[in-house]
Amino acid sequence: xxxxxxxxxxxxxxxxxxxxxxxxxxxxxxxxxxxxxxxxxxxxxxxxxxxxxxxxxxxxxxxxxxxxxxxxxxxxxxxxxxxxxxxxxxxxxxxxxxxxxxxxxxxxxxxxxxxxxxxxxxxxxxxxxxxxxxxxxxxxxxxxxxxxxxxxxxxxxxxxxxxxxxxxxxxxxxxxxxxxxxxxxxxxxxxxxxxxxxxxxxxxxxxxxxxxxxxxxxxxxxxxxxxxxxxxxxxxxxxxxxxxxxxxxxxxxxxxxxxxxxxxxxxxxxxxxxxxxxxxxxxxxxxxxxxxxxxxxxxxxxxxxxxxxxxxxxxxxxxxxxxxxxxxxxxxxxxxxxxxxxxxxxxxxxxxxxxxxxxxxxxxxxxxxxxxxxxxxxxxxxxxx
Numbered sequence: 455x456x457x458x459x460x461x462x463x464x465x466x467x468x469x470x471x472x473x474x475x476x477x478x479x480x481x482x483x484x485x486x487x488x489x490x491x492x493x494x495x496x497x498x499x500x501x502x503x504x505x506x507x508x509x510x511x512x513x514x515x516x517x518x519x520x521x522x523x524x525x526x527x528x529x530x531x532x533x534x535x536x537x538x539x540x541x542x543x544x545x546x547x548x549x550x551x552x553x554x555x556x557x558x559x560x561x562x563x564x565x566x567x568x569x570x571x572x573x574x575x576x577x578x579x580x581x582x583x584x585x586x587x588x589x590x591x592x593x594x595x596x597x598x599x600x601x602x603x604x605x606x607x608x609x610x611x612x613x614x615x616x617x618x619x620x621x622x623x624x625x626x627x628x629x630x631x632x633x634x635x636x637x638x639x640x641x642x643x644x645x646x647x648x649x650x651x652x653x654x655x656x657x658x659x660x661x662x663x664x665x666x667x668x669x670x671x672x673x674x675x676x677x678x679x680x681x682x683x684x685x686x687x688x689x690x691x692x693x694x695x696x697x698x699x700x701x702x703x704x705x706x707x708x709x710x711x712x713x714x715x716x717x718x719x720x721x722x723x724x725x726x727x728x729x730x731x732x733x734x735x736x737x738x739x740x741x742x743x744x745x746x747x748x749x750x751x752x753x754x755x756x757x758x759x760x761x762x763x764x765x766x767x768x769x770x771x772x773x774x775x776x777x778x779x780x781x782x783x784x785x786x787x788x789x790x791x792x793x794x795x796x797x798x799x800x801x802x803x804x805x806x807x808x809x810x811x812x813x814x815x816x817x818x819x820x821x822x823x824x825x826x827x828x829x830x831x832x833x834x835x836x837x838x839x
C-alpha cells in the first residue's frame with residue numbers, strides 16, 4: 455500500500471513538474487514572441503516616424519528654395535503643407551515667418567512667431583524666431599516693442615550674436631547710439647566673423663568721431679567682406695579715417711586740422727581714459743599730412759593706406775601697455791600681430807578689392823599666395839574672450 459501510494463504520489467509530482475515545465479516553457483516562448491512583436495512594432499513606428507520626418511524636411515527644403523528664388527507665397531504654401539503633417543514643426547513655422555516678412559505680412563509674422571514659442575518655449579530653434587518676431591515690430595514702427603522682444607529672446611539665448619546685432623540696428627534707428635554700440639560690440643565678441651556687425655559698429659563709431667576704433671572695426675569688415683556693394687561704399691570712409699584731417703590747401707602747403715581739446719594740457723590730470731586713442735589719432739593725422747608731399751605724390755591709394763596703417767599699428771604696439779578698454783584689449787592686438795607677420799600690404803590690397811582700379815586687380819591676381827597666407831593667419835587668430 456505504501457509502495458502504491460508512493461508511486462501515485464511520485465507520478466502526481468512528476469506530472470505536476472512536467473506541467474510546470476510546460477507552463478514555464480510556454481511563457482518563455484510567449485515572452486520571446488512578445489519581444490519580437492514589440493521589436494517589430496518599434497521598428498515599424500521608427501521607420502514611419504523617420505519617413506514622416508524626412509518627408510516634412512523635404513517639403514520645408516522645397517519651401518526654402520522657393521523663398522530663395524523670391525517666390526514667397528509658394529514657399530508659404532509649402533510650409534503650410536509641412537504643418538499639415540506636423541502641426542508642431544517649429545522649423546516650418548520659423549521659415550513661414552521669414553517668408554511672411556518678405557511680403558510685409560507683419561501681423562501674420564507675429565502670430566506665427568508666437569505660435570512657435572507656444573509649442574516649445576525652450577526650443578533652441580527659437581533663436582532666429584525671436585529675431586524675425588522683433589523685426590516685424592520694427593517694420594511696423596514699434597521699436598520699443600521690438601526691443602522688448604529682443605530682450606525676451608536674449609534672456610533665453612544670451613550667446614546668440616544675431617539678436618544683439620538686430621537689437622543694435624533698432625537702437626540706431628532710435629538714435630540711441632551708445633546702447634547700439636554696446637550691442638554691436640557684444641555681437642562681434644560672440645561672432646568675430648560676422649561682417650554685418652562690423653559694418654554697423656564702424657559706421658556708428660564714425661558718427662561719434664571715434665576714428666581709430668572705427669578704423670580698426672572697418673578694417674576687419676573689409677577682411678570679412680572684401681567684395682560687394684557694402685565694401686565699395688565703405689572705401690570712402692576708410693580713406694577719410696586714414697587720411698585724418700589733412701588737406702592740401704595750396705600748391706606747396708598742407709593744412710592739418712587737429713582738435714586741440716583732445717590734446718592734454720600742461721599740468722592736466724594724466725589718468726588714462728577707457729579706449730583713449732588720442733595719441734594714435736594725432737600721430738596718424740601728422741603722418742597722413744605726408745601723403746601730399748612730393749615724395750608721396752605718385753603713390754597709389756593702396757600704398758598710402760599701407761603707410762598709414764603701418765603708422766597706426768606701430769603706435770598701437772607702443773602705447774598698448776599703458777591703455778585699456780575693449781578696442782585696446784580686443785581689436786588692437788589683432789592689428790599689432792598683423793603688422794608683425796608682415797601682412798599690412800596684403801590687407802591694403804584686400805581693402806581695395808571692390809575698387810575698379812586695374813593695378814589692384816593685377817596685384818590680387820599675381821599674389822594669391824600672399825592672400826591665402828593672410829587668411830590662414832587671420833582665420834587662426836585667437837580672439838580674446
